[in-house]
Amino acid sequence: MDLVLIRHPEVAVEAGVCYGQTDVPLRRDVRELASTLTTRMNALSVPACIDGWHTSPLRRCASLAHALATGTHVDARLSEMHFGAWEGRKWDAIDHALVDAWAADIEHARPHGGESLAQFADRVLAWFRETCADRDGAVHVIAHAGVVRVLAAHLLGVSRENALQWPLDFGALAWFRRVRGQWLLVRWNA
Incomplete structure (x- = not known):
């Protein structure tokens, strides 16, 4: 089995803003983005999408999924982490003590009032178990980047805290393959 994860392309949001589950648009035309992504996946020999794209309901993901295929599976469990009161705020405008408290217990702290990393991961992994x-x-x-990194940590057996640090560009591809019950990384940030 292959699991092909694409991070949504660049969004029309000022740099440095926490936007988690805030529904923001893509920066570029979705048809152009879909064409570019299809070309890149063909060049990388990514398995064809036969059963339709699974997607977050947030338009930065769903609009691209709809442009790629007529059959899409929209699932709220694929939404980015919810950052509560931090949503829509500049990271440098958030009280540093709150950010430090979150960083000190990244797995369980929720100083923003949204989801903890553990709650977020539980939601994403429920989708994975049901679907894959x-x-x-x-x-x-x-x-979203958070979804891709949580799934990568789970599949590869590494800590979520470490996987959250891995670079993942807008529009990047992460491809995993299950071989004899073991998940292998085929491509990261491609």
């Missing part, structure tokens, strides 16, 4: 557990064919997903 007994599947043989490829699953294609348009999601």
